[in-house]
Amino acid sequence: MPELPEVEVVRRGLERWVSGRVVAHAEVFHPRAIRRHAPGAEEFVSRLKGRTVGSAERRGKYLWLPLDGSDAILAHLGMSGQLLMVEPDSAPEKHLRVRIAFTDGGPDLRFVDQRTFGHVLVTAMGHSGGRPVPEPIVHIAADPFEAHFDDEKFASRLRAKQTEVKRALLDQSLISGVGNIYADEALWRAGLHGVRPTGALTKPKIAELLAAARQVMAAALSEGGTSFDSLYVNVNGESGYFDRSLAVYGRRDEPCPRCGAPIIRESFMNRSSYSCPRCQPRPRKAGL
DNA sequence: CCTTTCACCTGTATGC
DNA sequence: TGCATACAGGTGAAAG
Numbered sequence: 001m002p003e004l005p006e007v008e009v010v011r012r013g014l015e016r017w018v019s020g021r022v023v024a025h026a027e028v029f030h031p032r033a034i035r036r037h038a039p040g041a042e043e044f045v046s047r048l049k050g051r052t053v054g055s056a057e058r059r060g061k062y063l064w065l066p067l068d069g070s071d072a073i074l075a076h077l078g079m080s081g082q083l084l085m086v087e088p089d090s091a092p093e094k095h096l097r098v099r100i101a102f103t104d105g106g107p108d109l110r111f112v113d114q115r116t117f118g119h120v121l122v123t124a125m126g127h128s129g130g131r132p133v134p135e136p137i138v139h140i141a142a143d144p145f146e147a148h149f150d151d152e153k154f155a156s157r158l159r160a161k162q163t164e165v166k167r168a169l170l171d172q173s174l175i176s177g178v179g180n181i182y183a184d185e186a187l188w189r190a191g192l193h194g195v196r197p198t199g200a201l202t203k204p205k206i207a208e209l210l211a212a213a214r215q216v217m218a219a220a221l222s223e224g225g226t227s228f229d230s231l232y233v234n235v236n237g238e239s240g241y242f243d244r245s246l247a248v249y250g251r252r253d254e255p256c257p258r259c260g261a262p263i264i265r266e267s268f269m270n271r272s273s274y275s276c277p278r279c280q281p282r283p284r285k286a287g288l
Numbered sequence: 289c290c291t292t293t294c295a296c297c298t299g300t301a302t303g304c
Numbered sequence: 305t306g307c308a309t310a311c312a313g314g315t316g317a318a319a320g
Binding site for chain 1: 290291292293294296297298299
C-alpha cells in the first residue's frame with residue numbers, strides 16, 4: 001500500500017543512509033524484481049559496481065538514486081516492496097530480491113518484496129514535467145507536492161476526461177502519488193462520491209479535492225505514513241501510525257467522523273472503496 | 289485515441 | 305484438520 005507519503009518516508013531514509021556511498025557489489029535473488037531492467041541481471045550487477053550514489057529523489061510513488069555519470073537506480077515498491085538498511089552479515093530475509101552492498105562495509109540496501117509487484121532497475125535519465133526523471137517514468141505526471149505541479153492544468157485535464165473522479169485520481173499520468181487509500185480519504189474530505197463524473201465537477205470543487213489530497217497526504221507524512229500490516233515499513237523496518245487517523249478507509253460500519261453515518265464499503269475495479277453514504281451521496285444519474 | 293479490464297504475485301483470514 | 309476461496313492492490317499490456 002505504499003502511496004506518496006509512505007514512499008517519501010522511504011526516500012528520506014535513503015537520503016540519510018545511502019547517499020554519498022559507493023557500491024561494492026549487487027546481487028539479484030529473483031529475476032522478477034529486475035524484470036524492467038531490459039539488459040538483464042548480469043548487466044544490472046556489473047553496471048552498479050563502483051558507482052557513487054547521489055541524493056534520493058521521488059515522483060509520486062517512484063523513487064530513484066542518481067548515480068555518478070548520468071543514470072540512476074529506479075525503484076517502485078509495488079504493493080509489498082520494502083527498501084531496508086540491514087547489516088551486511090545479517091541473514092537473508094525470506095523475500096529478499098536484491099541486495100546492494102557498499103565499500104564502507106556499512107549497512108546493505110536490501111529490496112525485500114513478498115508479492116513481487118515492485119521492481120528496481122538501472123536506467124538513463126529523461127525529462128518530464130519540468131525536471132529530469134528516469135526515462136521509464138517520463139509518462140508519470142508530477143505529484144501535487146512538486147513545485148511544477150500545475151493546478152489549473154490538472155483541473156482542465158480532469159474535466160476533459162470521460163471517466164469517474166476516483167479513476168482519475170488513481171490515473172498516474174494525470175496526478176501521481178495518490179493510491180486507493182488516499183483517494184478515498186481525499187474524496188471523503190471533499191464530500192464527493194468516487195463515481196461522480198469528472199466532466200460535471202466545478203473548478204472550485206476540483207480545487208477543494210486537490211487541497212484535500214494534499215492535506216491528507218501531508219498529515220500522513222507527518223505521522224510516518226500509513227500501515228495496515230507489517231508490509232509497509234521505513235528503511236529501519238518501522239511502521240507509521242496514520243492508519244489511526246483515517247476517516248473512511250478500512251472502516252466499514254464505523255461512524256463517519258463528520259456526521260456519524262455508518263461507513264460503507266463498495267466494490268470498485270476488483271478492490272474496495274470506502275465512503276460515507278450521507279456526506280458523499282452517489283450521483284443521481286450514472287453517466288451524467 | 290481514449291477508457292476499461294485483466295494478469296501479475298503470495299500471505300492471511302474466513303468459510304465449509 | 306484440511307482444503308477452497310476471497311482479499312489486499314499498483315502498474316502496464318491488452319482489449320474494448
